Amino acid sequence: MLLAKGYEVHGVLRRSSSFNTDRIDHLYQDPHDPGARLFLHYGDLSDGSGFRALLEQVEPDEVYNLGAQSHVKVSFHQPEYTADVDALGTLRVLEAIRAYPSTGREVRFYQAGSSEMFGSSPPPQSEGTPFHPRSPYAVAKVYAYWQTVNYREAYDLFACNGILFNHESERRGETFVTRKITRAATRIKLGLQDKLFLGNLDAKRDWGYAADYVEAMWLMLQQDEPDDYVIATGQIHSVREFVERVFDRLDLDWREYVAIDPRYFRPAEVDALCGDASKARKKLGWQPQVTFEELIERMVEQDLELARQERVLRENGHSVPLRGIASVWGHGA
Numbered sequence: 001m002l003l004a005k006g007y008e009v010h011g012v013l014r015r016s017s018s019f020n021t022d023r024i025d026h027l028y029q030d031p032h033d034p035g036a037r038l039f040l041h042y043g044d045l046s047d048g049s050g051f052r053a054l055l056e057q058v059e060p061d062e063v064y065n066l067g068a069q070s071h072v073k074v075s076f077h078q079p080e081y082t083a084d085v086d087a088l089g090t091l092r093v094l095e096a097i098r099a100y101p102s103t104g105r106e107v108r109f110y111q112a113g114s115s116e117m118f119g120s121s122p123p124p125q126s127e128g129t130p131f132h133p134r135s136p137y138a139v140a141k142v143y144a145y146w147q148t149v150n151y152r153e154a155y156d157l158f159a160c161n162g163i164l165f166n167h168e169s170e171r172r173g174e175t176f177v178t179r180k181i182t183r184a185a186t187r188i189k190l191g192l193q194d195k196l197f198l199g200n201l202d203a204k205r206d207w208g209y210a211a212d213y214v215e216a217m218w219l220m221l222q223q224d225e226p227d228d229y230v231i232a233t234g235q236i237h238s239v240r241e242f243v244e245r246v247f248d249r250l251d252l253d254w255r256e257y258v259a260i261d262p263r264y265f266r267p268a269e270v271d272a273l274c275g276d277a278s279k280a281r282k283k284l285g286w287q288p289q290v291t292f293e294e295l296i297e298r299m300v301e302q303d304l305e306l307a308r309q310e311r312v313l314r315e316n317g318h319s320v321p322l323r324g325i326a327s328v329w330g331h332g333a
């Protein structure tokens with residue numbers, strides 16, 4: 001979205017021994033190309049000095065902190081790491097921005113808050129709803145939220161929290177429930193898999209389309225004053241309903257294929273999230289464009305195509321990496 005708006009974009013990339021850029025490969029630009037506007041730098045939210053150096057080198061106008069250990073279930077297995085990256089990582093970025101060299105430029109800061117912060121506070125949730133986090137991930141996000149508010153109040157930073165409800169797309173990571181379902185159901189449809197193991201089907205979420213939500217993040221940083229906003233569709237559906245719709249769309253009876261595996265249950269669950277985004281509607285002029293049905297259609301269409309490609313490869317004797325097929329290789333997430 002930022003590239004389409006004409007921005008020069010600098011992304012921070014975690015070092016890994018294998019490539020981890022699959023989801024942005026379609027944006028790749030050769031950095032030697034004089035017209036290139038997308039650059040990647042090694043960095044990590046656990047490394048404050050690296051981030052400070054990057055800030056001085058890049059001199060950004062806007063910083064979007066979307067980095068996190070973002071999987072709720074995984075945060076129960078890695079609570080300290082999650083707190084370090086999601087909570088302290090945000091503090092490191094805020095500190096770096098506060099101490100930014102006196103170029104006279106203001107850096108606007110966006111913090112990816114989460115509806116998970118509301119936890120067990122009943123829906124509908126809005127900016128005034130008390131937080132009651134239910135996972136190490138959510139607790140870390142609450143810490144980052146309040147640091148962002150405090151840096152705004154204490155140092156006059158242009159810092160905003162977006163409190164985004166679940167947002168999905170064709171590029172959603174495969175261990176999150178929506179993509180796990182569309183990936184598995186389409187593979188089942190094409191005879192590549194015969195079971196899908198899930199956890200709690202009764203959880204209810206407010207699922208929107210990611211492309212709509214990034215527009216809201218950007219809008220927050222274009223306002224005269226920094227503020228915090230809930231971004232949501234205001235519609236709630238259960239995981240069971242999501243499963244049912246996806247399998248229906250493929251003319252399959254989900255009951256024949258879906259089984260419950262308790263290893264996907266969470267020690268504490270968030271039962272129901274449904275956001276009230278009236279403030280964003282009023283102040284940012286924002287509203288979601290893609291409906292729940294369209295979201296499912298887009299995800300199913302794309303994953304059907306991936307499954308078709310996989311089948312052709314297999315039929316021709318090629319081995320296909322299982323990376324990205326969470327229902328095969330999900331590690332309990």
Ligand code: GDR
Binds near residue numbers: 070116197203265266
């Ligand atoms: P969530 O997303 O925890 O809401 O956080 P996720 O898709 O992981 O879970 C949604 C609900 O589905 C239930 N569920 C399962 N979840 C997973 N991952 N795998 C399963 O097999 C499964 N079976 C049932 C979960 O228990 C849960 O209730 C997402 C993340 O993107 C966060 O980073 C972000 O902050 C919030 O959305 C808003």
